[in-house]
Amino acid sequence: MKKYPNLSKTCTIRGVTYRNRIFSTPTGLTYPDEYSGAPDFRTVLFYEKKARGGAASVNYGETPVNNVDAVRRPNVDVIRPDFSRMILPAKDWIKFTDAIHRHGANPCVQLAHAGLFAEPFFNGASTGKVIGPVEMDKENGTHVTAMDEEDMARIAGDFAEAALCAVQSGFNQVMVQCCHGWLLAQFLSPAWNTRTDEYGGSIENRAKFPLQVLRAVREKVGPRVVIQIRISGDEHQKNGWTLDDCIAFCKMTDGIVDIIEISSGDYHNSEHYCWVNPLMGHFVNIPIAKALKEAGVQARLTAVGGHNDPAKMDQLIGEGVIDFFSIGRGILADPDLPKKFLCGREEDVKPCIRCSDCMAGLYTGYYQCNINPAAGQEAYLLGTPAPKARKKVVVVGGGVGGMEAAITAFDRGHDVTLVEKGDKLGGTLLFADHGHKEDLRKLKDYYVRQIEKRDIKVMLGTEADTALMDQLHPTDIIVASGSTHRVLGVPGVENAKYATAAYFEPETIGNKVVLIGGGMINCEIAVSLADEGKDVTIIELLDGTARDANMFIKPTLDELFAQRAESIHVITEAATKSISENSVTYTDKDGNEFEVPADTVLYAVGSIPNSAVVDELREWPDWESFRAIGDCTGAGIVKKAIHQGYFAAMDIL
Numbered sequence: 001m002k003k004y005p006n007l008s009k010t011c012t013i014r015g016v017t018y019r020n021r022i023f024s025t026p027t028g029l030t031y032p033d034e035y036s037g038a039p040d041f042r043t044v045l046f047y048e049k050k051a052r053g054g055a056a057s058v059n060y061g062e063t064p065v066n067n068v069d070a071v072r073r074p075n076v077d078v079i080r081p082d083f084s085r086m087i088l089p090a091k092d093w094i095k096f097t098d099a100i101h102r103h104g105a106n107p108c109v110q111l112a113h114a115g116l117f118a119e120p121f122f123n124g125a126s127t128g129k130v131i132g133p134v135e136m137d138k139e140n141g142t143h144v145t146a147m148d149e150e151d152m153a154r155i156a157g158d159f160a161e162a163a164l165c166a167v168q169s170g171f172n173q174v175m176v177q178c179c180h181g182w183l184l185a186q187f188l189s190p191a192w193n194t195r196t197d198e199y200g201g202s203i204e205n206r207a208k209f210p211l212q213v214l215r216a217v218r219e220k221v222g223p224r225v226v227i228q229i230r231i232s233g234d235e236h237q238k239n240g241w242t243l244d245d246c247i248a249f250c251k252m253t254d255g256i257v258d259i260i261e262i263s264s265g266d267y268h269n270s271e272h273y274c275w276v277n278p279l280m281g282h283f284v285n286i287p288i289a290k291a292l293k294e295a296g297v298q299a300r301l302t303a304v305g306g307h308n309d310p311a312k313m314d315q316l317i318g319e320g321v322i323d324f325f326s327i328g329r330g331i332l333a334d335p336d337l338p339k340k341f342l343c344g345r346e347e348d349v350k351p352c353i354r355c356s357d358c359m360a361g362l363y364t365g366y367y368q369c370n371i372n373p374a375a376g377q378e379a380y381l382l383g384t385p386a387p388k389a390r391k392k393v394v395v396v397g398g399g400v401g402g403m404e405a406a407i408t409a410f411d412r413g414h415d416v417t418l419v420e421k422g423d424k425l426g427g428t429l430l431f432a433d434h435g436h437k438e439d440l441r442k443l444k445d446y447y448v449r450q451i452e453k454r455d456i457k458v459m460l461g462t463e464a465d466t467a468l469m470d471q472l473h474p475t476d477i478i479v480a481s482g483s484t485h486r487v488l489g490v491p492g493v494e495n496a497k498y499a500t501a502a503y504f505e506p507e508t509i510g511n512k513v514v515l516i517g518g519g520m521i522n523c524e525i526a527v528s529l530a531d532e533g534k535d536v537t538i539i540e541l542l543d544g545t546a547r548d549a550n551m552f553i554k555p556t557l558d559e560l561f562a563q564r565a566e567s568i569h570v571i572t573e574a575a576t577k578s579i580s581e582n583s584v585t586y587t588d589k590d591g592n593e594f595e596v597p598a599d600t601v602l603y604a605v606g607s608i609p610n611s612a613v614v615d616e617l618r619e620w621p622d623w624e625s626f627r628a629i630g631d632c633t634g635a636g637i638v639k640k641a642i643h644q645g646y647f648a649a650m651d652i653l
């Protein structure tokens with residue numbers, strides 16, 4: 001008997017068979033061809049890995065339905081032909097769908113229209129007009145024209161044509177984007193749709209145009225194609241779409257739509273609900289699935305939202321709460337997640353830490369995953385030569401950087417010794433054994449397990465130096481010696497502790513806590529101390545807190561701080577002057593001095609690289625290659641340590 005029989009069960013809808021209950025939902029690291037906009041070979045290689053990894057369905061992601069008024073950003077793929085430029089995208093999309101089919105998965109594409117967020121500049125055939133449910137002037141000065149029935153008929157036709165092009169390109173499943181604040185959600189949501197005609201007001205009216213689109217798509221693709229929609233369970237925005245709206249609308253789609261994928265949030269106001277982060281829960285949309293089932297919605301249900309536990313997934317399917325599970329970032333972090341879940345090897349899944357830097361990367365240009373350095377780099381992997389010899393590798397430092405380097409070097413066939421001066425592997429992340437940073441703890445534990453599973457020689461309690469190199473005589477050295485926190489340079493610092501005392505010695509933390517330094521480390525500690533009933537004051541030199549948080553985590557943190565406003569006090573543009581046994585003195589930007597009472601003072605004001613061992617070992621004369629990686633080259637985040645560890649090991653040839 002399978003460990004997870006419900007998760008492993010096949011399901012056939014309209015003649016399309018799903019080999020299990022795990023969908024890979026869009027986390028597109030896509031590289032559209034510069035001329036045609038169709039997916040190029042790097043994109044195909046990336047998605048093929050998801051299909052090979054065992055998902056039942058692999059969703060390509062957002063694809064505009066026209067290039068007149070649907071496109072919102074430069075790097076997206078249009079699926080319809082552009083005869084004026086002799087672009088026939090089907091031939092490129094077939095390369096994509098073939099790559100999914102040949103591994104037994106079903107390819108799906110998400111058809112979308114950005115509505116009032118479209119950018120004429122990115123629409124090759126733009127008339128200059130931006131359309132939406134209501135007439136308005138946006139903050140950036142763009143005028144939005146309210147759609148009339150002619151526009152609605154045209155856009156419904158665009159969705160239908162795009163769906164047909166998708167089917168002709170080998171997709172047997174199409175997803176219509178009805179959430180996250182794009183055009184159909186703009187009609188559905190009372191926050192965006194304030195029309196007073198028959199397309200606004202009641203949910204029946206707001207649903208009219210989206211239903212027109214869905215009917216047009218069904219009519220065009222016929223009965224043998226699976227239509228999926230993505231819907232928000234709750235927009236979490238003022239006057240926004242609620243669960244009641246969601247239930248009513250989903251019932252209206254009965255008979256047209258086969259699968260409903262539940263997400264939450266709105267891209268423009270409550271984006272952090274679209275991809276939950278470590279400050280939020282897992283399985284966040286399951287209550288919505290339950291409510292839809294209870295209301296008798298006929299379509300099969302799936303959901304996104306940090307699904308990381310196959311036992312729970314199996315149980316929920318078994319209980320009839322949901323039919324499939326969609327996973328986005330988890331599969332980006334480890335494309336083999338479905339296979340590993342299904343054969344009960346979840347301990348081998350590299351767990352996504354939900355940092356959402358992959359998503360932030362779509363805006364900064366870093367199409368990367370923090371913990372999976374190979375994601376999106378499939379072309380690099382093709383070009384990397386296999387090692388010519390089995391080298392003798394010594395890795396110094398058993399943090400995530402060193403462990404990644406050791407695992408990668410071992411898996412490439414080398415003889416690897418990992419040297420760690422502490423009595424455990426884990427490095428800086430050992431703090432996560434205590435307290436709330438569960439995602440990071442799971443990542444650290446994954447690495448430790450993977451080291452244990454391999455024939456890597458681990459020397460704990462051993463400080464690396466040149467004498468040790470004389471003894472081990474490696475050909476290649478990777479140093480990942482990490483960093484040490486910077487000691488705050490103010491009088492009375494002996495009355496304070498480094499911030500991780502909140503994790504390692506929680507029993508020593510008093511009721512009134514002052515945190516010096518307003519970066520992410522202290523902000524996260526502030527939330528957890530406030531939840532323990534403590535009164536917390538953050539003193540920060542600059543003019544804001546959590547400046548090192550990305551654009552998705554920051555709004556969550558702001559929300560958590562606002563909810564705890566009575567117990568978390570933030571003082572910015574304030575210079576700490578001194579610390580006593582029971583208070584902290586600081587000056588504000590005008591030089592006025594204040595004193596804050598404190599039972600406990602913690603600080604986090606940066607780190608200093610452990611570079612002495614790097615300098616020492618670099619001088620050892622017999623190495624063939626030498627690399628320093630991770631925090632010992634300047635404190636960073638796990639991405640830096642893991643990526644540098646991986647690529648350094650790949651360079652040992």
Ligand SMILES: Cc1cc2nc3c(=O)[nH]c(=O)nc-3n(C[C@H](O)[C@H](O)[C@H](O)COP(=O)(O)OP(=O)(O)OC[C@H]3O[C@@H](n4cnc5c(N)ncnc54)[C@H](O)[C@@H]3O)c2cc1C
Pocket residue numbers: 396397398399400401402419420421422426427428429431440462463464465480481482483500521610613629630631632635636637638639641
């Ligand atoms: C409180 C806190 C919260 C954080 N939260 C996040 C987060 O949410 N997301 C994120 O991405 N990053 C976070 N970070 C940063 C992240 O933990 C580090 O960037 C990462 O762990 C660095 O990994 P590393 O392998 O380079 O070094 P480390 O993990 O520091 O490992 C270095 C290892 O080298 C060993 N060593 C040193 N010298 C020698 C020697 N001579 N011989 C043998 N061994 C030696 C040390 O004992 C240590 O085990 C956080 C850091 C802190 C302190």
Ligand SMILES: Cc1cc2nc3c(=O)[nH]c(=O)nc-3n(C[C@H](O)[C@H](O)[C@H](O)COP(=O)(O)O)c2cc1C
Pocket residue numbers: 025026027028029060061062110177180230263274275276304305306307326327328329330356358359362
């Ligand atoms: C890099 C990246 C790209 C994404 N692209 C899309 C997209 O094109 N369309 C969409 O509806 N959601 C997109 N998402 C959201 C995911 O499909 C998914 O809903 C989200 O990551 C939450 O699910 P998870 O917790 O399993 O990651 C993207 C997410 C990421 C991280």
Ligand code: SF4
Pocket residue numbers: 329330332333351352353354355356357358359368369370371372
């Ligand atoms: S680890 Fe971070 S970057 Fe990687 S998939 Fe998860 S959220 Fe995205």
